Amino acid sequence: MKKRLLVSFVLLLSFSFSSVVLAEGKPQKPKIPGSVMEISKENTYPNPTQDLPYLQPSELTQQLIDTAEVPIENPDLIRILNESTISDAPLAFGYRATIYLGEWALNYESSETATNWEYQKINTNYQDNRGGKSQIQMSYRQEAQKSVKGGLTAKVPEAEHVKKMMLLKAMKKTNLPLAFETIIGAGTKKDQVYNVPPKKLGYLYAYAPAVNEKGKVTYGEVYLVLKGNKRSIVVKNITSQGIGAWIPLQDHASFGFVTSDRPR
Template sequence: MKLMRTVLMFILAFLVVSTGTHAEKSPAPRKDADSGKVTIPNSVLDIAKENTYPNSTQDQPYLQPSEFTQELLDTANVKIENPNLIRILNESSINKAPTIGLRATIYLGEWPLNYASTETSPNWEYQKINTNYYDNRGGKGNYQIHYVQEAQKVVKGGLTAKVPHADDVEKMMMIKAMDNSQLPLAFQTIVGAGTKKNQVYNISPKRLGYLYAYAPAINEKGKVTYGEVYLQMKGTKRSVIVKNVTSQGVGAWIPIQDHVHFGFMASEVPR
């Protein structure tokens, strides 16, 4: 795919007048806060301030099309939302000076064009990352424990099956999942060793207490549409044509960044 993009840019260099990069990030339109937003249960706490590993903020990888790019996208027979394809179109502008008899069709390659979400659902116990334990069977009163991360934990997500151009598909799924859930998402998040939370849990006498910590994640499901993209030029007219359109189902796990779900259990016997 990288080779195809390099060749593509080389071809366009002979047919375009460079206008610089217009790939500034712009937030995608967001839904109403009460529409589709995932409700966080009380057992899930934000650890962004306490996390000893500073995760970088993940912005939605949405690119604002330039004026020229938007004109091209409006001519396409299939919706195009792929940020990487938009970036390539943003980087150049075709000269519209009249060219008598100009007729050209340039093959830009096969691309994942858009992603349609059908389900955005949370799994608050996606991956267990820590267990705090205390034996109070010999105690005479309640013993209080709180969360302390014993070892650094890397939590990774990803697509649930192999699909062509996986990186592009992941970016489009991330955009929709963040918009649907209104949560901070990343395909990789890290909880640093020594991260603490002050909320306490009481262990009664004659019991053992277990405080489990889980990294939550969003399960994103939907359909990705692929197609062969062509840039067509006829005189001063420029347009995008998509051929051989196909669709397939796709799913992904995307961890919720800097959030932890806690589960507490007290037992008379070891678990």
């Protein structure tokens, strides 16, 4: 009896541990407030899908990356290494070469990811019902095309490479459709109804949400070293720098509705 209980307890503990590991391994999508709505189908401006695949290193590239003392995650550097070939030479004894590949942003380490659901105001609709005797309805309609841009919070070397790595990390952490620019087309509308009482003005504000990504980027001079049939990557003059970025949430809008006795 005790043996059965012990086996059952072990199985239950194993199941619970597996469930925790699986839950922690999945991206934690932030809880989206009820005031935030997706407008991808209604948007009159077709934003291109932000598709940044996680580039897989080739077998040779992975072997080279494993020899480096610093993690290498820059997809552009990985692409260059993937396109390189190094032949094994049976008579390469004594052969030596050091090839300078340049100074690179090697990796980005995320420390904080937060969402501002009212990052930038993109539109205001209003209805004047001060002379009315019953409530009237209003809905969102984009008055003019609006471009919402994000970007890095400071100037850093290899800015485009840094932005790409930060975008990849933020997308993985939030599981949200992010892009450094999103456009809301004029005439975009949503059927959600807001009621304006008699003797009131109704204001419907629309905002573009964005993710605030913060962390650290590491730079270094990259050398490909060949010694006989051995090949490795050596990184010199390693430096790190803190960096932040605002990355808009694509094809989403956050709405705020207020009524007033007077014009705002």
